[in-house]
Amino acid sequence: MRNIIKKRWGLTVSLVIFIFLVMLATMLLAGALIVTLHYAGVLSIFNDGRPDNPGGNPLPGILPLLLFSAFLGTVIAWFFSKIALRPIRKIIEATHMVADGDFSVRLDIHSIYELEELSKSFNKMTQELSSIEAIRNDFINNLSHEFKTPIVSIKGFAELLIEGDLSEKEQRDYLEIIIAESKRLASLSTNVLTLTKFENLEIITDIATFRFDEQLRKTVLQLETGWANKGICIDIEADEIEYTGSSDLIQQILLNIIDNAVKFSDTGGVIHITLSQQNNCVLLSVKDSGIGMDERTMAHIFDKFYQGDTSRTKEGNGLGLSIVKRITDLCGGRVTVSSKPEAGSEFIVMVPV
Secondary structure: OHHHHHHHHHHHHHHHHHHHHHHHHHHHHHHHHHHHHHHOOOOOOOOOOOOOOOOOOOHHHHHHHHHHHHHHHHHHHHHHHHHHOHHHHHHHHHHHHHHOOOOOOOOOOOOOHHHHHHHHHHHHHHHHHHHHHHHHHHHHHHHHHHHHHHHHHHHHHHHHHHHOOOOHHHHHHHHHHHHHHHHHHHHHHHHHHHHHHHHOOOOOOOOEEEEHHHHHHHHHHHOHHHHHHOOOEEEEEEOOOEEEEOHHHHHHHHHHHHHHHHHOOOOOOEEEEEEEEEOOEEEEEEEEOOOOOOHHHHHHOOOOOOOOOHHHHHHOOOOHHHHHHHHHHHOOOEEEEEEOOOOOEEEEEEEEO
């Protein structure tokens, strides 16, 4: 009950008490001063100032009291308002600091309930802004690094080709490296644009009904070059599922999840893919027999540009699973991972029908 009253009347009661105290202080001080001046013979309250007319008009005595009370009330109100408005001035100063880019500022106000709630919301906002700023800086730094590395590689090998004095085999090797790095740049650019597109997307518009299992099989065939070159066996168990949604978004999920499994599977490995419908949800499981992950890697596996196995960084750019996470959130679903080092990984994607 106390919290309800506090929440509802905190600012109102504070204003009423403030006004009451100003009025009371004004009346007491003015009354005390007028009475003192009266008994000192400086000012007469009860007559018009003539000793021979004690019952005369009291107006000449009341007017000074009213004027002085108004002046004194203004001074007292100004003094107390500076104290009462101090928390608001703190909020204004903190807001200016945030506007200037300082997201480390925090407020600590424990006076009026509404201002306490405002300070808590303000602190939460600056904390979120700090996190967003850190993520933005990391994203820019990682993006710059990911673009710079292949560009430097292409530049270096191109200069070696221009200098000449290379055997035919060396020329071919350098050209293959340039082509591979160019493909890496193209893939990185595509993934960055795709992730940016989905991060800014809030409403799915291209909704249609299609066969989820058929889309899965087409995706596996689309990635055939990758898993066939490594001698990987793809084992698919898929129920016939009619799905209403965006085929483009589902295609991105399938491409990135399966491509990730192929990338981290050893030569001659096996990838098990199961697709089923459970409790009005489509459940996709992709399990590989690759190198697996430790708990630290799993905790960051959906972060942008994060790659747990540094020995395979040239095979990807750390954006595929971030795209999967964003799309599943957009579809109202979720994606989880379970893994152990040297025991493979299993990604499970759930999207509502």
